């Protein structure tokens with residue numbers, strides 16, 4: 001017995017991109033972000049049709065809001081109808097953003113025999129569905145539970161049933177929107193990996209977490225299909241699962257996103273001036289492109305995290321950002337945009353200059369010697385005696401720990417001197 005299915009979640013139709021309005025002057029970006037979610041959704045529909053999967057599972061937060069705009073309703077309804085017309089069955093649970101009441105019965109007028117099941121809308125709130133193939137041979141059992149309200153404070157596992165008798169020999173799937181292994185007082189269906197495991201299902205299709213996560217092969221969050229801000233970084237897409245004789249034989253993640261957010265950490269300590277810093281950044285971006293050039297994404301939005309101690313600290317300014325962003329956009333054919341630059345660099349001054357300085361920075365710098373650092377260690381040993389005892393360090397570990405603290409304190413003091421010196425020089429100018 002063989003079958004395949006798709007698991008997706010958190011489509012959030014109607015949810016805007018945050019931080020992108022600052023690009024609204026750019027017609028190209030505007031058109032990409034206006035259509036990204038619809039295109040990503042259609043990528044999913046096309047994939048399901050091409051692979052001719054047996055069924056599709058959607059794990060909640062399909063809509064961003066209880067009240068939806070017409071376009072969102074249309075996207076969902078048209079997509080579902082295409083799948084149903086190809087004899088692909090669809091199971092949708094409701095999440096905290098789109099509880100049962102979000103599905104207006106006039107719009108989502110599927111009857112109980114329809115291939116489209118919106119749990120709690122045209123079925124009871126907890127549903128158990130036997131999926132059969134075209135010859136009516138049983139394939140799988142889907143256990144599904146929907147949010148009736150924006151909040152579900154109890155553990156939803158209480159509603160799920162253990163597979164009974166004949167069901168045990170089938171492939172059992174749990175379909176749920178929930179807060180797994182989080183705070184027990186979470187209002188979003190709190191439960192634990194252990195709770196799920198006690199039911200002995202073969203796969204859990206979960207929703208709520210927007211970054212795909214699959215620590216366990218059988219308990220997975222597929223994540224949102226399209227990230228909407230620079231916290232939802234990395235690839236977004238769908239899970240494609242193939243099952244043979246009740247075992248998962250393929251479990252793959254297929255990216256279908258149109259806009260991708262990424263954070264890139266760039267250490268500039270090796271740069272000796274602003275031009276070489278620019279070249280280093282360009283190389284990082286080239287490398288990023290080379291690693292991602294086979295993707296269908298139309299736009300990459302990169303947040304650059306710049307770090308390192310640099311002697312050209314004052315050159316990392318608005319003027320640099322503007323030139324860099326403009327150049328990157330042009331060099332990469334409007335496909336890469338710098339969405340944000342986080343400047344975590346520190347000013348660096350030659351140690352000799354600090355040592356000779358007759359201001360506060362020089363005074364602090366000259367006090368950083370081993371004797372003073374030893375007294376820092378002595379103070380830590382005295383003040384945190386009990387905590388240190390609990391660490392059960394071996395003698396070697398303890399010595400390493402002390403060396404690390406000294407190294408770290410020294411670095412921080414030198415950073416401080418550099419910052420003070422930099423500000424002193426700036427004031428004099």
Ligand SMILES: [Mn+2]
Pocket residue numbers: 010012061097208209210
């Ligand atoms: Mn969500």
